[in-house]
Amino acid sequence: MIVRPARWQEQAPLVAMGLRFQATVSAYTWFLPPSPAGVADLVAYLLELQSTNADATILVADQAGVLLGAIALILGLHPVSGHRYADEIAWWIDPEHRGALRAGPQLLVAAEDWAQGKGVSMIKMVEPLPSRVGRFYLHHGYRAVETAHVKVFGG
Secondary structure (H helix, E strand, O other): OEEEEOOHHHHHHHHHHHHHHHHHOHHHHOOOOOOHHHHHHHHHHHHHHHHOOOOEEEEEEEEOOEEEEEEEEEEEEOOOOOOEEEEEEEEEEOHHHOOOOOHHHHHHHHHHHHHHHOOOOOEEOOOOOOOOHHHHHHHOOOOOOOOOOOOOOOO
């Protein structure tokens, strides 16, 4: 398995991954219903930024041409400190590929390397609730800092 930047021709499988994420991560399904157009727009936007060497990337775990998972990051200025930091937009490993190949840890290391290569001082990863990923982050040197709460207005 290798971890590498996503390619434009992988847009369809990346959108499919995004829709599986939206449909199965229960913390998000109530306010982020699966939207093929919305996911396609996000994937295209990130691929466009990546292709111009801007401050975004989609990294994929590739096993002989099969995408096992992906992580998307965008760089920005931290709203409190003003430092440049990497913000996780999405991270997904297809359930049937979790574990043995260690695609998740390899994607995380590649994301950290990419961010550090861009000169940022911090990376922010999110933990959907309920989940075990927080323990994974702690094991990899992250610290829990805050919990976000969401309120959706309108229909």
